[in-house]
Amino acid sequence: MDLWIANEASLQKTLPSSIVDEVPNEKVVPLEELNFQIKPFVIEGSVETFDPVLRAIDMSKKLSRKWCGTLNSFLNESSKDVSVFIDKAKPYGQLINLEGNIVIGNFKTPFHGHLNAKSDQFELIPLSNTLPPGLEPGGSFVGLQSTKILGWQSPKLNNPGAKLILNNDCKEEVSKAPSVISIW
Numbered sequence: 001m002d003l004w005i006a007n008e009a010s011l012q013k014t015l016p017s018s019i020v021d022e023v024p025n026e027k028v029v030p031l032e033e034l035n036f037q038i039k040p041f042v043i044e045g046s047v048e049t050f051d052p053v054l055r056a057i058d059m060s061k062k063l064s065r066k067w068c069g070t071l072n073s074f075l076n077e078s079s080k081d082v083s084v085f086i087d088k089a090k091p092y093g094q095l096i097n098l099e100g101n102i103v104i105g106n107f108k109t110p111f112h113g114h115l116n117a118k119s120d121q122f123e124l125i126p127l128s129n130t131l132p133p134g135l136e137p138g139g140s141f142v143g144l145q146s147t148k149i150l151g152w153q154s155p156k157l158n159n160p161g162a163k164l165i166l167n168n169d170c171k172e173e174v175s176k177a178p179s180v181i182s183i184w
Contacts (some may be wrong), residue, residue: 056091059079082166084101084124084147094116102126111176121141151164
């Protein structure tokens with residue numbers, strides 16, 4: 001048998017005779033003569049009961065295209081009305097790629113977002129360089145409970161952030177937003 005060791009020459013070794021002669025041939029029993037019994041067993045732990053890829057496809061079709069809520073700043077404890085309009089929702093594996101516009105107070109900006117169909121994690125990234133006070137370009141809203149509660153992740157460590165609470169029942173809030181109403 002050859003043994004290979006890094007940066008060393010090959011060593012020739014033979015198996016010791018004691019290993020070869022250890023089990024006498026008369027004690028070896030063929031597998032056909034053995035009486036095996038299969039015992040039942042239970043697998044413990046969580047088992048996925050859904051396919052996240054199929055859930056992403058289904059969610060992308062059924063996801064509400066209008067969300068409304070409030071943005072509460074931790075910096076100055078101010079509150080602003082927020083409207084989120086999803087223009088595109090396209091599934092990629094277990095992720096849903098989102099594009100649209102977000103209106104925060106009087107500021108309107110396009111956004112790019114992701115929704116994970118398996119873990120319900122949600123990320124919304126404003127794409128404009130002009131954002132309301134307390135929000136800086138390069139930050140994002142991140143939620144662990146889908147679109148219900150999102151926290152502002154600032155690009156700076158000295159910003160305490162904000163909390164965005166959304167719901168999809170926003171008939172009154174949409175009519176209040178003047179920058180959203182289309183003019184014919």
